Amino acid sequence: MLDPDRLPPVRPVFSVVTWKEICHLLANLPMTIIGFLYTVFMISVGAGLSVTVVGLPLLACGLWGARQLGRVERWRARVLLGTRVEEPTPLPGSRRAGGFFGWLWASLKDPVAWRTTLYGLIRLPWGVLTFTVVLTGLFVLWPVLPYVVRGLTLVDRAMVRALLSPSDELERRIAELETDRGVVVDAAAADLRRIERDLHDGAQARLVALAMGLGLAKEKLLEDPDAAAAMVDEAHGEVKLALQELRDLARGIHPAVLTDRGLDAALSSVASRCTVPVRVRVDLPARPAEAIEGIAYFTVSELLQNVSKHAQARSATVEVWRSGPRLMLRVSDDGRGGARMDRGSGMAGLAERLGAVDGVFVVDSPEGGGTTVTAELPWRDRRATPAGGA
Template sequence: MTGDTMRGAARAVLVGPWSARTWQACAHLLAGFPLGLLTCFTVVLLGGVTTGLLVTFAPALVTLAALLWCVRGYTALQRDRFATLLGVVIDPPAHCREEPGRVRRLLAEAAEPGTWRQFCYHLLAGPLGVVGFVVTTVLWTVSTMCALVSCYAWALPADSAFGRHLHTPSMVIELTVGGLLVFHLAPFVTVGLAAADTWLARTLLGPTDIDRLRSQLVSVTQSRNAVLAAADAERSRIERDLHDGTQQRLTALAINLGIARQTLPDLSGPAREVIEQAHEETKQVIAELRGFVRGLHPAVLSDRGLDAALSGVVARSPVRVRLSVDVSERPSPTVESVAYFVVSEALTNISKHAEVGAAEVTVARNGATLRLVIADAGRGGADEGGGTGLRGLTHRVASVGGSFRCDSPVGGGTTIEVELPCES
């Protein structure tokens, strides 16, 4: 042990009885005595009554509700005790899953592991409070009395129960030195007991690591959904701006060029050729812009849903497509947008690479899942790394927590299966 270490230990021993941390720990342990007895008595009483009334369902539900209410309240009181007296913040326990109906919600909360962990802490709070109170009281009281024995030794009886003469100088010195030693070691015991109580409370009253990870996952999912919703809203805005602004002006330009082309017969050959070329290029740009706008976020998708939007995609596809849409309840706009994108891109890939004249698209909702199947009997061999666009589809599906599977043996056609969570 180095000199610095020894000096640090000596300083900790000398300063320990006067540090704020020591007195906070003492106050924490002393406050835990009445609160621990109260919580332990209550949960034992209500727990026993609830168990005894299980044979009669309704009274048991009443006492179970009272027990859970007490557990929640006592957990809040204990968390306040740690925060106020020790400055230790214990995160709230994980909430139970939401269930419809009061009885089902009550039973769900009673079945939660977090509820039973809190129950166990409150059962232990009584014995722990007694131990902390007794150890703290005895250590500080006895050590203080022994350290100050020289001040009142004259009032003590001459002989003790152990046969020692209390009025001799050697006995007074022994008691004083022993009292001072215990007085300076008591802070370590007190702080240690408070630390053990803190560890137990974090373990039983707070969320577990799994609960924290689940909470983080929920937060990340909500953030992801917010980003996707913002992106969809921005795509819709761009689609409206292009449709109502740029596309309308280009259409007016094409009309004016068409009128000029038809009503100006006296133009020279080069001028007429320029007007005709501009007219044709303008019409081509309008057609390309319409296709681009439809790919962003078609208005029909927002207004009428997947059935109408995909019917338009199938009608424009150069491949003959048999479409089946069975969506009794519309999913969220984000999921609808992803489903529309997947089907559109898949049909585009089929027309470019499958070398087949027909395909089949099936869209169906089953509970909380929207399932898409796009199949063709083409040449197969589709690969995510082969430039077929499958990688983009995979990423788009994964952005909403969906699953993507592509079965494409060479010469055996291609089947794409996508499952999207409708609650995303």
């Protein structure tokens, strides 16, 4: 895969990349002047008034503003230099109930804001230098200007990565987990809405009709026993249908066969409901944790539904095995292929759900060549059930 930060080689011809780099270097002067003046004013006012009640809150607000300047610089580097730097995580005090003093303390010790402040201080001489060299080079150094510009922007890229990136790998991981948590919450909310809709439109409506039918049968019991018996018989059929709908709904929440017998039996049950023959191979030394087992089950279940609805396949295969610290899944079919990972599709939703638990989701689906979906989940050992527990 092409690295987004990998730049094309420098050529004497002025390419689009070179002109973007020139624009970035020329914009350095006004941007560094703004950043330097803001930083000096923020530090002098905040430090000068720190002995008063308003000094530290003003300094905290100034550091928040420095964060915003850092965001603008990251955007400028991304658009003009092609350098992508992850956004730092929000301040902890802005997410948790810590009150005013919690926010104040989190702001004053914010490493991202302080590194952005340092960035604003040291950039002024660099901004003057790059502006002068590039502006002069446009008239004097034209043949070699692309090489000069590339060398100067390499320094800019290094500064952005060193001072404006998240503090460390842990912070980047926290940012990823923040996004993943949102995916999990959205998925859980969607599942709850689906269950509510199924109950309202299915079993609940059927039970309401059943109650009304039994009420009418009760009224006719003495005056027309035959009609009442027919209504009771119809109600008996409705009870069976309602029970079946409730079983299907319970299976959609968490199937009993998965809890009792594990993935092999549960996936075989899912495969038996597929519209094409499915071969299931499960090779696991033990059962994984309940949560991982459930995610694996529902992933395969949705993929087999896709096979039934869209693949136009003659057969499919499900394989599950363990590879080191990962639980591996593979669902393949010999259908028409062409499955896409566009955002909003079922495949994209599955990829997001697996990503939320540090999983991987890969689709290989050439047109006319069938579809193979490979998924990885972290292996977590199943907790032992205490004696006498459920």
